[in-house]
Amino acid sequence: MKIEDKKRVLREMVLHRRFEERCYQAYIERKIGGFLHLYPGQEACCNGVMEAARPGHDYVITGYRDHVHAIKCGSDPKEVMAELYGKETGSSKGRGGSMHIFDAAHRFMGGYALVGGPFPLAAGIAKAIQLKGGDEIAICFLGDAANNQGVFHETLNMAALWNLPVLFVCENNRYGIGTSIERSTAVVHQHKRVAAYNIEASECDGQDVEVVYEHARKAVDHVRSGKGPYFLELMTYRYRGHSMSDSRGYRTREEEELWKQRDPIFILRDRLIAAGELTMEAYEALEKETDAYIENEVIKFSEESPEPRVEDLEKYVLADRASQQQWLTGQAA
Amino acid sequence: MAQIMLWEAIQRAHDEEMARDPLVICMGEDIGVAGGTYKATKGLYEKYGPLRVMDTPISEGGFTGLAIGASFLGVRPVVEIMSVNFAWLAMDQMFNSAAKIRYMSGGQLEAPCVFRSAGGAAHQLGAQHSARMEKVFMGIAGLRVVTPSNPKQAYGLLKSAIRSNDPVFINEHELMYNMKGEVPDSEYFHPLEGSDIARSGTDVTLFGYNISVHWCLKAAEILDKQYGISAEVIDLYSLSPLDRAGIKQSVSKTHRAVIAEEDEAPVGVGAEIIAIINEECFFELDAAPVRVHSALVPQPYNHTLEKAAIPDHEDVVKAVLKLFGKA
Ligand SMILES: Cc1ncc(C[n+]2csc(CCOP(=O)(O)OP(=O)(O)O)c2C)c(N)n1
Ligand SMILES: [Mg+2]
Numbered sequence: 001m002k003i004e005d006k007k008r009v010l011r012e013m014v015l016h017r018r019f020e021e022r023c024y025q026a027y028i029e030r031k032i033g034g035f036l037h038l039y040p041g042q043e044a045c046c047n048g049v050m051e052a053a054r055p056g057h058d059y060v061i062t063g064y065r066d067h068v069h070a071i072k073c074g075s076d077p078k079e080v081m082a083e084l085y086g087k088e089t090g091s092s093k094g095r096g097g098s099m100h101i102f103d104a105a106h107r108f109m110g111g112y113a114l115v116g117g118p119f120p121l122a123a124g125i126a127k128a129i130q131l132k133g134g135d136e137i138a139i140c141f142l143g144d145a146a147n148n149q150g151v152f153h154e155t156l157n158m159a160a161l162w163n164l165p166v167l168f169v170c171e172n173n174r175y176g177i178g179t180s181i182e183r184s185t186a187v188v189h190q191h192k193r194v195a196a197y198n199i200e201a202s203e204c205d206g207q208d209v210e211v212v213y214e215h216a217r218k219a220v221d222h223v224r225s226g227k228g229p230y231f232l233e234l235m236t237y238r239y240r241g242h243s244m245s246d247s248r249g250y251r252t253r254e255e256e257e258l259w260k261q262r263d264p265i266f267i268l269r270d271r272l273i274a275a276g277e278l279t280m281e282a283y284e285a286l287e288k289e290t291d292a293y294i295e296n297e298v299i300k301f302s303e304e305s306p307e308p309r310v311e312d313l314e315k316y317v318l319a320d321r322a323s324q325q326q327w328l329t330g331q332a333a
Numbered sequence: 334m335a336q337i338m339l340w341e342a343i344q345r346a347h348d349e350e351m352a353r354d355p356l357v358i359c360m361g362e363d364i365g366v367a368g369g370t371y372k373a374t375k376g377l378y379e380k381y382g383p384l385r386v387m388d389t390p391i392s393e394g395g396f397t398g399l400a401i402g403a404s405f406l407g408v409r410p411v412v413e414i415m416s417v418n419f420a421w422l423a424m425d426q427m428f429n430s431a432a433k434i435r436y437m438s439g440g441q442l443e444a445p446c447v448f449r450s451a452g453g454a455a456h457q458l459g460a461q462h463s464a465r466m467e468k469v470f471m472g473i474a475g476l477r478v479v480t481p482s483n484p485k486q487a488y489g490l491l492k493s494a495i496r497s498n499d500p501v502f503i504n505e506h507e508l509m510y511n512m513k514g515e516v517p518d519s520e521y522f523h524p525l526e527g528s529d530i531a532r533s534g535t536d537v538t539l540f541g542y543n544i545s546v547h548w549c550l551k552a553a554e555i556l557d558k559q560y561g562i563s564a565e566v567i568d569l570y571s572l573s574p575l576d577r578a579g580i581k582q583s584v585s586k587t588h589r590a591v592i593a594e595e596d597e598a599p600v601g602v603g604a605e606i607i608a609i610i611n612e613e614c615f616f617e618l619d620a621a622p623v624r625v626h627s628a629l630v631p632q633p634y635n636h637t638l639e640k641a642a643i644p645d646h647e648d649v650v651k652a653v654l655k656l657f658g659k660a
Contacts, residue, residue, distance in 0.1 A: 033457035034458045035458060035459075035462065086636055087635075094634060094635040095460075096634055097457060097634030097635075098459075098634075099459055099462070100634070113418075113459065113462050114419065116391065148390035148392045148395075149422075150392065150394050150395060176362075176390075176391055177362070177367070178363050184388070307635060308638055313633070314628065
């Protein structure tokens with residue numbers, strides 16, 4: 001990574017972290033409802049991979065822990081937060097909520113709530129790319145526990161069989177809600193499961209964004225050059241509970257502390273400081289600036305935005321009638 | 334009789350049945366060490382161990398099929414599907430294997446399996462976590478469907494479901510696990526078929542099940558106090574089969590019917606009840622039966638839209654007043 005890129009990624013990761021922490025606060029204040037799944041601890045995964053890919057050009061799809069992925073693809077943090085506030089100005093016009101951020105313009109194909117659901121959708125997006133002949137790739141970010149759905153295996157088989165341009169990124173944070181990977185999965189290292197399908201796969205540290213970037217570059221090049229799917233496993237950890245109602249009784253505070261010693265933001269920050277490219281004062285100022293931006297712009301926008309109108313309850317259920325007239329009635333408009 | 338919460342009632346039913354029969358087992362995501370998302374299996378892992386209280390991988394199609402296979406050999410699995418929205422992934426096995434096995438084997442095999450799942454719209458859980466799906470399960474030959482509206486039913490229906498030799502789907506509600514109610518101290522088996530008269534009345538029958546029983550009861554109270562209308566509330570804890578005799582009896586008495594369902598109307602519980610009324614007692618009717626139901630939309634996240642999409646007791650009151658020409 002170039003030094004300028006490292007500095008930019010640090011700024012972005014700080015934004016991602018502070019954004020999520022602000023969501024936590026807004027949830028407590030009951031500004032955000034429903035389920036809320038936060039990303040702190042895993043920032044290097046999304047950032048490292050997307051630095052190697054082309055955000056806004058490549059298609060990205062993921063699960064319910066989706067805010068940061070959307071922002072990294074180019075979504076305006078204001079619109080993501082407004083979605084969590086259920087506002088008409090939100091990414092999904094307040095209809096989706098935290099688990100369903102969508103931003104088609106930035107090729108963020110969405111967050112989905114059913115574990116494993118995005119696997120075949122990603123392969124389908126890759127199929128469309130193949131048919132249309134573009135140089136984009138499809139990137140599917142999902143958790144470790146999702147690999148126990150049958151559809152994971154069905155998708156891997158088809159992706160390999162049809163040589164689809166899809167990169168599967170497994171963010172292995174060792175837990176599916178409160179069940180540790182050892183208790184749910186016969187094979188802890190997920191990339192080993194993929195070998196059976198003749199798919200290129202590798203594993204790396206998911207806490208160091210530069211390490212992720214180096215591995216992701218290889219993976220992205222592989223997929224983009226037409227060599228078929230790739231499976232990249234990133235070993236990582238989520239600091240907070242699975243969602244807001246989780247008191248983390250299934251793991252020890254010592255384990256959490258160990259992982260916090262390998263904080264993705266601090267790893268990059270300290271490296272930049274050691275290289276004389278950053279000072280602690282500058283870093284602290286960055287945190288403050290970020291918080292001010294979130295408060296003065298992101299939160300303000302979300303607070304001030306209008307709610308959807310009740311009259312529009314049935315909007316978006318089906319295609320706009322006028323555009324479909326001929327097919328609905330058999331008669332041209 | 335003790336006042337306990339609905340989740341405690343379910344937990345007690347599991348516990349008693351597991352203590353009695355070593356072939357009763359339970360399985361599902363986070364039900365063991367974590368005690369279950371809704372605590373319905375709390376403490377069972379510690380008591381009965383991992384062979385009988387199984388934390389499953391996130392493999393709904395897989396573990397549901399595995400439970401059904403075990404039931405062929407006489408094991409009595411109680412499968413928890415964390416949220417009914419995830420049951421779509423398990424339906425192939427429930428419908429194609431469990432529900433049909435007795436018939437297609439000419440009575441040689443059976444699948445005495447229980448599937449429990451939390452359905453309904455909770456608060457702002459969005460389109461993929463708010464489904465009401467009882468109507469999907471109701472139309473399947475070979476599958477029984479029950480749905481508790483209070484802790485006593487939750488306890489007694491699960492007990493009977495475990496003992497029954499048929500596959501039973503138990504539709505619970507996300508918002509009702511902490512509801513308190515009386516449950517008999519001694520062992521109690523709630524019938525899997527029939528319906529309960531939750532409140533008797535003479536002018537109109539309000540049909541409800543699960544959460545909508547409570548809208549009906551609240552509406553009946555208001556109708557009585559404010560409008561002098563005497564409403565009977567029928568609790569349809571069995572959705573398959575529906576209680577034809579009970580439906581006929583009540584409508585023949587009140588001559589009017591309102592059906593309250595949290596689900597959307599098309600092909601739903603209300604549609605089915607109206608068909609039964611037509612078949613059983615059409616000439617008893619003084620007015621066309623009415624359905625109170627959700628809007629036909631994927632559940633919106635936004636709080637205001639969500640409220641607009643889902644009915645409540647006020648909608649039941651309005652429907653009744655309209656029926657009496659008072660609105
Ligand atoms: C089909 C389905 N089953 C169960 C759930 C409930 N659930 C939501 S997230 C989750 C754990 C997923 O873990 P993992 O794939 O490792 O992702 P992580 O949350 O760790 O990022 C479960 C069981 C669901 N949403 N969908
Ligand atoms: Mg995980």
